[in-house]
Amino acid sequence: MENQNPSLIQPSDPEVPEISPTAVTNPSSTTSFFTAKDAVHKLKTNLVFHSKWAELNGAMGDLGTYIPIVLALTLAKDLNLGTSLIFNGVYNIITGIVYGVPMPVQPMKAIAAVALSDKEFGVPEIMAAGILTGSVLFILGITGLMKLVYKFIPLPVVRGIQLAQGLSFALTAVKYARNVQDLPRSKALGERPWFGLDGLVLAIFCAFFIVIVNGAGEQNRGGCGVVANGDDLDEQRNNRINRLRKIVFSLPSAFLVFVLGIVLVFIRNHKVAREVTFGPSSIELVKFSKHSWKKGFVKGAIPQLPLSILNSVIAVCKLSTDLFPEREFSVTSISITVGLMNLVGCWFGAVPTCHGAGGLAGQYKFGGRSGGCVVLLGVGKLVLGLVLGTSLAHILNHFPVGILGVLLLFAGIELALCARDMNSKQDFFVALICTAVSLVGSSASLGFLIGMIVYVLFKLRSYTKDKPISTIWN
Numbered sequence: 001m002e003n004q005n006p007s008l009i010q011p012s013d014p015e016v017p018e019i020s021p022t023a024v025t026n027p028s029s030t031t032s033f034f035t036a037k038d039a040v041h042k043l044k045t046n047l048v049f050h051s052k053w054a055e056l057n058g059a060m061g062d063l064g065t066y067i068p069i070v071l072a073l074t075l076a077k078d079l080n081l082g083t084s085l086i087f088n089g090v091y092n093i094i095t096g097i098v099y100g101v102p103m104p105v106q107p108m109k110a111i112a113a114v115a116l117s118d119k120e121f122g123v124p125e126i127m128a129a130g131i132l133t134g135s136v137l138f139i140l141g142i143t144g145l146m147k148l149v150y151k152f153i154p155l156p157v158v159r160g161i162q163l164a165q166g167l168s169f170a171l172t173a174v175k176y177a178r179n180v181q182d183l184p185r186s187k188a189l190g191e192r193p194w195f196g197l198d199g200l201v202l203a204i205f206c207a208f209f210i211v212i213v214n215g216a217g218e219q220n221r222g223g224c225g226v227v228a229n230g231d232d233l234d235e236q237r238n239n240r241i242n243r244l245r246k247i248v249f250s251l252p253s254a255f256l257v258f259v260l261g262i263v264l265v266f267i268r269n270h271k272v273a274r275e276v277t278f279g280p281s282s283i284e285l286v287k288f289s290k291h292s293w294k295k296g297f298v299k300g301a302i303p304q305l306p307l308s309i310l311n312s313v314i315a316v317c318k319l320s321t322d323l324f325p326e327r328e329f330s331v332t333s334i335s336i337t338v339g340l341m342n343l344v345g346c347w348f349g350a351v352p353t354c355h356g357a358g359g360l361a362g363q364y365k366f367g368g369r370s371g372g373c374v375v376l377l378g379v380g381k382l383v384l385g386l387v388l389g390t391s392l393a394h395i396l397n398h399f400p401v402g403i404l405g406v407l408l409l410f411a412g413i414e415l416a417l418c419a420r421d422m423n424s425k426q427d428f429f430v431a432l433i434c435t436a437v438s439l440v441g442s443s444a445s446l447g448f449l450i451g452m453i454v455y456v457l458f459k460l461r462s463y464t465k466d467k468p469i470s471t472i473w474n
Contacts, residue, residue, distance in 0.1 A: 046100030046371040057252035058368020059377040062104045062359040064408030065169065067396055068176075069107040070351055074393045077115055077123060080349045081393050082281030085385030087350035091341050092378025095355070096371030098337070101324050103316075103374060104359025105341070108133065108352040110304040121299060123349060124292035129300025130342040130352025132293075133308055136301070138339025140309075141332050150314050150331040156427040157451040158318050160434025161310050161444055162357055163419040168439060169358050169412025176405025177203040192402060197264045203402035206257045210410060213253040214366065254366040254407060261403040262395075269398050281389035286349050304352075306445030312338055312354035319357045319418060323364050361418070362411025430455045 049055050073079040088105050095103040111129045115121045140146040175181075177200065179188035194200050265272060313335045320329040338354045346352055363373055384392055419435075422428040433454050438447025 042100075043097060046097055047375060048370055049372045051367065051369075053252045053255075054367030055370060055373040056376060057255045057366045058102055058363045058373040059380070060252075060254035060258045060407065061102075061362030061364070061366040061368060061411055062106065062356075062377070063258060064173065064362065064404050064406075064411055065106055065356070065358060067399065067404055068401075068408075069109065069112045071393060071396045072116055073107070073112055073126070073351060074390065075397065077121075077126065079123060079126070079351060080281050080283075080390060082385045082389030083283050083349050084345075084351040085381045085392070086280065086283070087341075087345040087348070088353060089378040089380070089382030089385060091345075091353060092374045092381060095337060096373070096375035096378065098333075098371075099320075099329070100327065100371040101320060102360060102363035102368030102371070103320070104356050104363060105353050105374070105378075106312075106356040106359045108304050108308065108354050110307050111300045111352050114299050114303065118299065121295065124286055124288050125296040125300060126352065127286045127346040127349060128288055128292045128296025129304060130296075130346035132297050132301040133304045133352065134339040134342025134346070136305060136339075137308060137313065137335045138343060141335030141339060144332060146309075146313060146331045146335040149309065150317065153314060153452075154430075154455050155318070156422060156430035157434055157448060157455060158310075158315055159419040159422060159427075160431040160451050161438065161448060162315050162319065163416050163431060164435040164438035164444065164447055165311055165315070165358055166361070166412045166414070166416030166418070167435065169408050170416065171412075173405040173407075173409035173412060176408065177207075177402045181401045197268050198400040198402050200402065202400065203406055206260070206403055206406045207409065210253045210257065210406065213251050214410075252367070254410075257403055257406065261400050264400050264403075265395055265398045268400075272394055272398055275391065275394040276388060277391045278387060279389060280386045283348050285347060303445075306443075306448065308338065308354050310444055310448055311357050315357040316355045316360060319360055319415075322418065322421075323360070357418075358411050358415045361415035362407070365410055365414035426458055430458065 070079070070081065070084060074081040074084075091105045095105065108130060111126060111133070114129075115126050137146075140149070175188060178192055180190055180192050181187070182189055192198070192200050192203075196202070313331050317329050317331045317334055320327070334355060341353050368374070388395075419428075419431055422431055430451055434447045434451030436447075437450045438444050
């Protein structure tokens with residue numbers, strides 16, 4: 001099918017060595033058993049740090065989507081932030097080891113949106129929705145049905161969903177930067193002031209800083225390769241310029257921006273340190289009622305399932321293959337891991353999670369190239385969950401939202417750029433139709449449905465175009 005066509009996205013980075021395949025290459029045995037030595041080799045391959053600063057920087061690329069959703073649910077619905085961080089940290093570590101790429105762990109957005117808009121949709125309903133969604137994805141994975149779904153969804157429709165999600169992130173990021181936000185209520189409170197510790201100038205400065213360091217994503221960091229003209233002074237000056245360029249272009253821009261935000265938290269509110277308590281939050285089983293299961297399924301799982309199947313499994317698998325063509329990814333394994341995360345964590349009050357194409361694009365944009373990237377992030381979440389627990393919400397509540405918007409903006413743009421490999425006008429037309437309907441209707445499932453219909457119509461048109469009328473009817 002068309003979604004198996006090779007992509008034009010090539011992760012060529014002169015400063016980063018090639019990522020070796022996940023599978024162990026042993027020419028002497030094609031059917032040998034997977035030994036402990038093989039397991040150690042795979043673990044080293046999946047967790048190798050090609051550049052310590054780049055992997056650390058890449059770990060920050062997903063925070064623009066993670067922090068606002070989890071913080072909003074914590075403040076508005078009394079979600080146990082400590083429990084969510086502990087489970088999400090473990091998920092990050094496991095997925096980094098298993099996949100060997102910066103596979104993200106993100107909150108389920110449709111469930112979060114319903115919870116924030118419905119006062120009666122509490123923690124039991126949120127967790128019930130996560131468990132039911134995870135159950136369906138797990139069943140689709142182990143039965144092989146997800147592979148069948150992936151096989152028959154054409155590439156232009158997948159690209160349309162990715163483009164819509166990327167533009168949605170980018171538009172939300174601009175709103176974060178331009179308007180003061182009430183994250184728990186998902187409302188804008190007026191225009192953001194130009195100056196201040198969370199002003200528009202600060203957001204613009206951070207955006208410019210990331211553009212200067214990272215560019216448009218092209219991997220041309222390092223020396224500029226200027227040839228000396230024989231003059232010793234000119235040669236020394238060129239060497240100094242080359243060293244300066246290499247230092248600037250290798251800075252962990254997203255990490256530095258995030259650290260700046262943390263520093264500004266304590267400057268903006270000196271009392272925030274007093275609100276922090278040490279120690280993990282208590283982990284307890286969530287108590288469910290029949291009403292919780294019913295409402296969680298109808299209002300949470302049903303709108304979440306199309307988004308999870310399209311963006312969290314199919315789009316993630318396609319994007320992973322595009323960015324890391326030397327590795328093998330299966331919608332079966334991705335669907336199973338998403339299912340298992342929710343079948344385990346949601347019973348204890350951890351936020352429903354999935355893999356998101358936007359998170360993967362963001363982490364790749366800022367330098368994540370191996371599983372070590374998300375393992376770093378997972379260790380950080382785990383430590384924060386064990387040391388600070390839910391009291392961390394007091395810190396994040398004062399984090400400059402404009403800076404979060406900047407991180408989210410670049411993650412969205414990187415995801416939207418995946419649609420650039422549409423080679424024909426017809427494919428690009430289908431992708432844009434899918435994108436437009438998804439954005440205007442605020443529904444990826446509706447965009448998917450319309451995109452599939454248009455794609456089929458184009459196929460029928462191509463089939464009948466060069467055939468005589470009598471042949472078609474007979």
